[in-house]
Amino acid sequence: MTLLDQHCIEGAPALGQSAIDAALPDVPGWSIEDGYLRRNFAFRDYHETIKFVNSLAEMVHQQDHHPLLSVTYKNCVVSYHTHSAGGALSQNDFICAAKANAIYALRAGA
Numbered sequence: 778m779t780l781l782d783q784h785c786i787e788g789a790p791a792l793g794q795s796a797i798d799a800a801l802p803d804v805p806g807w808s809i810e811d812g813y814l815r816r817n818f819a820f821r822d823y824h825e826t827i828k829f830v831n832s833l834a835e836m837v838h839q840q841d842h843h844p845l846l847s848v849t850y851k852n853c854v855v856s857y858h859t860h861s862a863g864g865a866l867s868q869n870d871f872i873c874a875a876k877a878n879a880i881y882a883l884r885a886g887a
């Protein structure tokens with residue numbers, strides 16, 4: 778089952794380094810920074826940025842898995858870790874990263 782087909786689960790355990798290394802190629806554009814799974818999404822203007830943020834917010838509510846967002850005029854940096862796993866990375870982070878990529882790929886003019 779691909780990441781896109783999966784739904785976040787409550788209490789997902791921390792992934793080990795080999796699982797993280799194996800999952801990273803499935804979420805193009807994302808990397809590990811400061812212990813977070815992180816990607817910068819770039820847009821034409823603030824309107825496009827906010828449209829993405831709104832779609833992302835809908836998805837993360839459905840998944841009940843919430844990222845740290847840094848929103849500026851043409852960029853949105855999405856940072857994920859899992860609070861309930863003590864700030865480690867879990868499968869939930871990779872599931873939401875894949876869904877964020879899908880939302881970004883569907884934006885107008887992409």
Ligand SMILES: C[C@H](O)[C@H](O)[C@H]1CNC2=NC(N)=NC(=O)C2=N1
Pocket residue numbers: 787788841842843844857858859860861862
């Ligand atoms: C009960 C509910 O599943 C939790 O509070 C959710 C909400 N959103 C969350 N978001 C993130 N990033 N990590 C969590 O552990 C988490 N837990």
